[in-house]
Amino acid sequence: MRSVTLNGNWMMKRTDEAEWNEAIVPGSVFHDLMSAGKMEDPYFRDNEFDILELTKFDYEYRRSVLVDEDLLLMDRVLLRCEGLDTLCEVYVNGQAVLNTDNMHRTYEADVKRLLSAGRNEIHVIIRSATNFVIAKDKEHHLTSCADAVPGISHLRKAHSMFGWDWGPQLPDMGIWRDISLRGFNIGRIDDIYITQKHGDNLVTVEIAADLQRWTSDVPLALQAAIGTPDGRTLKASVRQVSDTAKLVIDIPNPELWWPNNLGSQPLYAVLVQLLNGEQVLDERSLNIGLRTLRVVRQPDEWGESFAFEVNGHEIFAMGANFIPEDNIFGRRSNERTEQLIRSCVEANYNCIRVWGGGYYADDYFYDLCDRHGLIVWQDHLYACGAYDFNDEFKENIRLETIDNMKRIRHHASLGIWSGNNELEYAWAYWGWTERYGEKQRDDYLKQFEQFLPVLSRSLDPNTSYLVSSPSSKGGIEDPNNENIGDMHYWDVWHGRKPITEYRTLHPRFMSEFGLQSFPSIKTVETFTLPEDRNIFSRVMEAHQKNGTGNEKIMYYISEYFKYPRNFETLLYVSQLIQAEGMRVGIEHWRRNRGRCMGAVYWQLNDIWPGASWSSLDYFGRWKATHHAAKRFFAPVLASALEEGTTVALHVTNETRRVVRGQLRWRLLDRSSEVIQTGEAEVSLGAFSSEEIVSLDFSGTLTTKEQLSQSYLTFEFVSFGKTVSAGTALFVKPKHFELLNPEISAAVTEEDDRFVVTLESRSFAPFVLLELSRADARWSDNVFALSADQPAVVNVPKNGLSEPLSLEAFREQLSVTSLYDTFE
The missing domain is CATH 2.60.40.10 (Immunoglobulins)
Known part of the structure; x- marks a missing residue:
């Protein structure tokens, strides 16, 4: 196999304009327009509303690629597009080869006959998704998130790009994942599925391969090698293969993979090769972890259990819900994702839910979860809306599901597939049948209780499956039942119930709950001018997508804290009520371990800077909740x-x-x-x-x-x-x-860290350490300080966003406690 990357430098423009602009692929229209100086930052102030209009135009990308004779002599030359967002027409040397309508799919086209030796032109036209969904909604209304552009259920594009109650209406578009030419001779590996059988100090790995052949009279062999963490290489081969083959390798003395804080995460490197004699025609490489992992659901004294079981032990899942990391897809990066996952690990997560309103995460995301021991709860990509389950849609999502389950299913971290987010809940409790009719309800049942479960189990029979989240037994029958299945709980926040209400609940697995807060002043300053810094200003309200969210934040502050003295302390106190709410709920459910076996709060991260339920803001800065999570998830x-x-x-x-x-x-x-x-x-x-x-x-x-x-x-x-x-x-x-604690902070420097020693004259709750310009990783933060017990906080130098001298660190350091937040 030969691969010629088409990533890198392209040219792009709006189709109705003449001037071409430099572009980067993978990337996005918004990112390229901003880089070219053709678009303002959509996150600044209320630019969002003007920039939404730019999504009503079409855009195009082009580049040339040099192709040599050797590539053209291969049996097949495929154009492989791993992420086209979304309504794309693809041309090679002026000939149409693809017409796409699903950003979640991988598309391939055989373009050998269209290529010539030398320079070839690739041209991609991207039609407006905004215009498409608005027009479709007028033809046939399908309900969806009230905060989004209407009609989003008609298009297989990450729903949250069109807006949500924590994100803007900024549906970016573009070539968002790798694009390449791939040449093959004779045949290729179409699919690999790995099954583990665990015995007494032995794991048997079965490798099932599906092959695609273009020449039936050439003998082919398949071989596999597994590299162990301790340096051994274990091999197996089959000399004559047809369209399928199976290899079996025994691994004695296996090193088991464990979730974070329960053991290590050793990974085994699997290499599978398709051979013609000594010639390697194609190969696949992937990493696996040796473990058993399933969701246990069995009757008990409270109803029916719901718990992840890893290597024979039922564990309490602790983590949060992951949403897309940016509305501007060109800003996404492996570095940002790694920072996010490391923040999860530092806060003692062992689980992360990939929410169904976004996209199937990049390979690197799952690799990081494998390496760091985060069990992945993976939703299929449907959320808070109704879908028209017609034949064309059915085939589209069939191929989408196949592409992504085959890509993700080998990961050690994968713990469960879930059919959707809150659709069964909506049909059960939101009056959808009365409002939208029995046909749409029946479509839901066909899609999510028949078609997707059968398809998913055929693709990955070794991983647990849940028809919806939340769900008890399916069938639109009391899906949020406290005693069966998983639960979403929003009476704290939307219902304005006190945070102590969490202590009245005993769910089997709490997979969504949360409270909002504002980000820190450093983050707010990135999208505001000084005159905007009032939570009821036009700009601050534009960065609050949950309707009366700012009012609710003030309500919860008033219930537990004194009125903040100024804008900056209001931001901080909003984080305190969020942190306290999460602590009260999670500590309660952990005390009831056995009855409850999971607490996954809403939400981990932000898609843009603003008020939300996140514990990490848009820039990855830890809010008070994330510091608290390090303690309540210990x-x-x-x-x-x-x-x-x-x-x-x-x-x-x-x-x-x-x-x-x-x-x-x-x-x-x-x-x-x-x-x-x-x-x-x-x-x-x-x-x-x-x-x-x-x-x-x-x-x-x-x-x-x-x-x-x-x-x-x-x-x-x-x-x-x-x-x-x-x-x-x-x-x-x-x-x-409270008395004035008169906190003193002494800072010393060691080779790899700064050390902050804090002392107070009286009790000081919620002590916050901050640097005015730089960002830092603190060994502890937002904690209580007693007068007779100094606190020592370490700040590793490699966790600073910029190098600091001891003098600069001291100059930037500020210490705030609850006493300082009110008059």
Whole structure:
């Protein structure tokens, strides 16, 4: 096989204009127009609304490629397009070869007869997706996200590009993945499917290959080699193959793949080659992890379980929902994705859900999840809308599903396929049958309960499948049932219920829940002018896509915190209520481990800068929630369930070993003077949670003043090291009578880090460390500080966005606590 890349430099323009502009492929129209100075940044202020109009034009790309005689002598020369977004006409030397309508598919065309030795022209015309969906919606209305351009269910393009309740209406377009010419002789490997059979200190790997042949009378052989982490190479071969072949390789003493914090992630390199004698005609290489991974669903005392089981152990899944990383596809990069996944790992995730309103992620995303131990919950790409399940649409999504399941299914990290996001929920609870009719409801059942499950199981029988998220037993029958299946819960936020409402729920697996917050002032400054920096300004409201979202943020702030003193502290306090909400829910569900076996919050990341449910903002900056996640997702967690003057202290162990240590607690006044202390010995089995001690302070905290001036600290200590710690109040934070903590920060420098030592004169909750210009990775942040216990925070130099001297670090450092956020 020969491959000639068509990535790199192209020319592009609007079809109704004469001037060509330089372009980069893979990339996008928006990115190329911005690079050419033909478009303003759509994220700045409210430019979005003007730039949406640019999506109503058509665009074209062209480039030439040199082709040599050797390529033309091959049996087949295919033009391979791995990502065309979306309504594209592709020409080779003026001849039409492709007409595409699905950005999620890989398209191929045999172009050998159209090529000649020397220079050849590739030309791609991209028609307006915005015009297409608007026209289709007028012909046949299909409901979809209310915040999007209407008609998006008619087109197989990432729905969120057209707008969502956290993202703008900016449907970019372009050649967004690799494009190449590929030459083959005699035949090629069409597909590889790998099955593992685990035995006693042995894993048998079965490699099933589907082959495509153009010459039947030439003998072909297939061979496979597996490179082990310890340097061995294990081989198998078949000398005579037809259209299919199977190879079997035994791996003795296998090194098992584990999710993050449960073990290592060794990967085995698989190379499969199609041979004609000694000549390699084609080859496939991929990495696999040896593990068993399934979703266990079986009847129990509460209903039916829903838990990932890895290598025989049921684990509690911890993570968040991943959305597209940018509305401008040309800005996407491996570096950004790696930064995002590393942030997940640092925050102790073991799971990530790829949400169904975006796109199937790039190969590199899944590679990173393999390397770092993040179980992938993969939605098929349907969300919050109805679809016309006609024959043309059915065939289109059949090919889309085949392309992507074959591409993704070998990954060690893949844990479950899900049919869609919230469609069964909508048909069950949103009155869709009455509004849109039985035909569309029946189309839903045909597509998502018959066609896709059968197709998906035929393509990947080894991976668990869920018909929708959330879903209990399917059939549009109470899909958000707390006792069966997974659950989405939005009464906290949309229903304005208090964050403590999470503690009334005992889902089997909570796969969506969340609260909004604003990004930091550094991020807000990138899209505003000074006069815009009021959350009810035109610009700030333009960057809030959830209708009354800013009002809801203020409502939740008012419930728990005092009115912020200025715009900047308001941004920070919004992050605190989000972090507290996620902590309250997740700690509760982890305390109820066994009944609940997963907490995946909404959402991980942002598609543009603005208010949203994310814990990482558009630039990858950690909000308060992400710092909190590092603690509430810790493998061993100490947590408190406070009610009035009683506090139950729990320890949760999400590891494969027994943990032993001491659970220590202290009741302190606001000056951090000790009122009471205690300690309990802990010996807790693997994968378990237990209440360790129940405290009753009704005889000690007898007045309003004592309740509003006292707090509880607790820590789980194992072998002299604090493993997990926390704080509990007896009143809402806004009613706690704080003293000025007068926090001091001393900064020293070591070879590879800066070390910040913090001391306070009194209790200081929610202590935030920031640098005014640079970004940093902090070993801890947004934490409580007691007067008698200094905190030490490490800042690795390789985690800084720019090199800093000790003097510059000190100059940029600021320290904020809750006391500083109000007058």
